[in-house]
Structure formats: C-alpha cells, structure tokens
Amino acid sequence: MDTLDMPYGMLIKKMYCHKCGTQLTEQLLYNEYHQKRLECGFSFLSFYIRLRPKTRREYYYIYKCPKCGNKISYSNQCKIEQVQKKLNKKILDEADLDRFMIIM
Numbered sequence: 567m568d569t570l571d572m573p574y575g576m577l578i579k580k581m582y583c584h585k586c587g588t589q590l591t592e593q594l595l596y597n598e599y600h601q602k603r604l605e606c607g608f609s610f611l612s613f614y615i616r617l618r619p620k621t622r623r624e625y626y627y628i629y630k631c632p633k634c635g636n637k638i639s640y641s642n643q644c645k646i647e648q649v650q651k652k653l654n655k656k657i658l659d660e661a662d663l664d665r666f667m668i669i670m
C-alpha cells in the first residue's frame with residue numbers, strides 16, 4: 567500500500583517563499599522503487615515459483631513557489647519560517663540564511 571502523509575503543519579500553515587515573498591503551494595511528489603516479489607503456487611499439478619516485478623511509490627510533499635518556481639522541502643521551509651518571523655520579513659537573502667545557519 568502506498569503511503570501518503572501530509573505534515574500537519576502543511577495543512578494549517580501558510581508559508582511564504584523566501585526568495586520572492588509569494589505564498590507557497592504544496593506539491594505532491596513521489597519516489598518510485600522497483601522490487602521483485604517472490605510468488606509461488608500450483609498450476610496444472612506442477613509447482614512454480616516466479617518473480618513478479620512490483621513497483622512501490624513513496625509519496626511526499628514539498629512546497630513550490632507559483633511565481634519564481636523555488637522548491638523547498640517541508641522541514642527546510644519550517645526553518646525558513648522561523649527566520650521570517652524573527653526578522654519580520656518574508657524575503658530573505660543569503661546573509662540572513664547564513665546568519666541562522668540554514669543549509670539548503
């Protein structure tokens with residue numbers, strides 16, 4: 567079964583792009599894993615074992631800026647939000663990020 571968890575904070579908070587100040591939108595992405603699953607059974611009185619390819623997808627959300635196209639993970643955006651609140655501005659420059667030791 568594929569899993570899909572949107573972080574709770576993503577549902578309730580409005581986040582803003584630190585590059586242009588636009589409100590960010592959520593974007594659903596996924597990683598795809600290819601696995602083989604061993605399957606065995608009977609057919610016409612003979613026993614068989616075969617490998618069945620199985621694709622598994624892991625979904626996750628990121629934030630995307632509709633204006634400048636900036637993409638950022640939820641955890642990084644949470645760090646950005648803290649700095650935006652502290653400095654009381656939405657747009658942050660490199661120096662601001664360095665000061666709060668935010669590594670993208």
Ligand SMILES: [Zn+2]
Pocket residue numbers: 583584585586587588631632633634635636
């Ligand atoms: Zn932006």
